[in-house]
Amino acid sequence: MTAIVRTLDEILIAPAHPGRGATQEYFLNMGPQHPIAHGSLRVILLLDGETIRKVIPVPGYVHRGIEKMCEHLNYRQIIHLTDRMDYLSALMNNWAVARTVEKAAGIEINDRIESIRTIMAELQRIQSHALWWGVLGMDLGAFTAFLYSFRDREIIGEIFEETIGARLTMNYIQPGGVMYDITPDFTAKVKKVLAYMKRMVEEYDTLLSGNVILQERLRGVGILSEKRAVSLGCTGPVLRAAGLAYDLRKVEPYGAYEKAQFDVVVGTTGDCWDRYYVRIEEMRQSIRIIEQLIDDIPAGPTMVTKFNTKIKLPVGRYYNHVETARGVLGVFIYSDGGDKPYRLHFRSPSFNNMWAITKIAPGWRIADMIAIQSSLDLVIPDIDR
């Protein structure tokens, strides 16, 4: 098998003029400085009038070489770099590495740690989806949604601040446990937040979902079929919106998800509206999960290994994954027996989800491109790493 690698200059050859009377196609550059870029993703569009013919994503504007850096750090130090990939679900990123290392090193985790991890991760999933909801509203011109979602983000953030001490880059879930124990009034506070968020999710629904403009812009736009989603490697709400009930929390239960009852939310058509509504519904499910776990957090230590001991993995290859707010984050570690990985690779959800735009955007207008890209919920540093 041969692979042909073409540079951007080779791809971007100006289309020939089709002759008199016909329209000419042209290239338009979107990003890296663009409100829809949510960071710095560059997308090159081949347009015919306002209709998109081809989409060429050009990632790499925040590529920091995290995978290479990990080779110089030991397994505890790697955790803080994972915060900086998908910063909106930092805890779940921590969890992915911690879980891989624990499985490989044979560290047994007690139920208390699992429960705390699950509750924290679900709180962050709510926060992440709520933030996404606000940003989608802002992208489509509804600034009110942004104000609502950031108001609620702060309320969940206060719990994180009190327990973890950080607002964004948490560095909380470590191999062998969690950094700090929960505070004594954690349970009461979380319950209060849940009661509040329950009301708020309904408010989100009434505020934006019923809006005619939003429905017009999302319904039937950017349809991603189940088959295509699987072949592109899409995961998370993008895949579930396409109709496949694949959720690692259910398929391969980890943490304390086995103890909780919850539904996997699936869409029917795979359009932008489904991706929108799957996330709204997932917030409700996350609230449900936490409600079941919050009352009986088992007793026990919150760290089963000593902080300053080196963790050494036996020689071999290890892979493990968790379901983040955006999809499956996989961690592959090739260990040569030392306390640092020989090679480490992240399978990040946003990277695979991004390629969906190349398949679903052609044929739509530029304005729809905004809705499509926003509904995929891309976090660019997660793509570039």
Place this chain on the structure above:
Amino acid sequence: MGLVTDRLPGLLEPMPGGSILITSVDAIINWSRANSLWPLAFGTKCCAIEMLMATGAPHQDMARFGAEVARQTPRQADLMVIAGAIVKKMAPRMRLLYEQMAQPRYVIATGSCAISGGPFMYNSYTIVRGADEIVPVDVYVPGCPPRPEAFFWGLLALQKLIKSGESIRHPGIRKKPVLAAMPQGITADEIKQQLRTLLEKENTIDIENEANNRSWAQKVDQWTQKI
């Protein structure tokens, strides 16, 4: 501003009282510049969530400092908030954005990534170690990410810089960059209290005091008599 800054000083200077007028016009211009900063929404990474989005949201509300009009295009902005890591591929684009911004322009580097490369300082093959290698930075706000309050601290530092900065006689002068680190051991409540008193002092006019305080009116009288 062309007429005011270029032609007017030359006309006013020889007049009696002209220099006093120029100085007070300076104060007015700088005051309005400092209180109507339009930031460019330029965020590459995690800091952008905290610096540009959370600060614009109701809980923190950057509008109190007159800097809430985040623009997406550099041509309408005069404050660049570098929120996040700059890598080699992004560096030329950032320089371009900076050059497209309207004059006078200011730069705040927030987060350790923009200051020195931060967590990616060692062993990374793509990072630019400090945004000041590419654009001149006025205020540094340390943190990873800095709290929104810390960002306001930096914004206030920048406003101070602007107020004491450029003048009609010395256009284009640049003050030395400052590190707007918050004092050690300060709590979030203390910061909020300080910000509140600052805001009240700056933005409220005590009408009774102003009426009694005739010095300003007297000054104007003096000038008009001189002219």
